[in-house]
Amino acid sequence: MYSGTEDVGRIRRRTFLDWLFGAGLAILSGTVLYPVLRYLIPPRVKEVTHTSVVAGKLSEMLPNSGKIFAFGGRPAILLRTPEGEVRAFSAVCTHLACTVQYRPDLRHIWCACHDGHYDLHGQVLSGPPPRPLEPYVVTIKGDDIIVSRG
Numbered sequence: 764m765y766s767g768t769e770d771v772g773r774i775r776r777r778t779f780l781d782w783l784f785g786a787g788l789a790i791l792s793g794t795v796l797y798p799v800l801r802y803l804i805p806p807r808v809k810e811v812t813h814t815s816v817v818a819g820k821l822s823e824m825l826p827n828s829g830k831i832f833a834f835g836g837r838p839a840i841l842l843r844t845p846e847g848e849v850r851a852f853s854a855v856c857t858h859l860a861c862t863v864q865y866r867p868d869l870r871h872i873w874c875a876c877h878d879g880h881y882d883l884h885g886q887v888l889s890g891p892p893p894r895p896l897e898p899y900v901v902t903i904k905g906d907d908i909i910v911s912r913g
Contacts (some may be wrong), residue, residue: 815911829865852909853897
């Protein structure tokens with residue numbers, strides 16, 4: 764027969780199992796909720812604020828070619844048209860923020876994600892992009908191609 768005097772100073776099995784279950788549930792909740800909260804509340808990242816950058820060398824850019832470069836922490840595209848004019852745009856597609864690329868065979872800018880097409884002035888030719896690409900100012904000093912925000 765259970766007298767009750769044996770439990771003095773000891774943790775009962777039921778209390779230990781309740782504590783173990785509660786601790787396990789708290790750990791499980793933390794491992795599920797922490798990534799969700801980190802996704803919903805991203806950490807503050809210091810934004811890079813470059814106003815101009817040397818994007819490349821004019822001697823390396825052949826006519827009818829393009830190049831992706833980093834500008835202010837985001838991708839940008841540098842183009843040399845078939846006529847030899849140099850232009851620069853944001854390389855972030857205005858549809859779903861994919862990176863665009865230059866297609867020498869089509870002679871325009873193309874977004875591979877959803878088949879969006881932009882002309883050599885960054886205007887939308889076809890596809891789902893709702894707005895043109897953001898243009899940048901291009902300055903050529905010697906052999907350097909300097910791109911800056913307009």
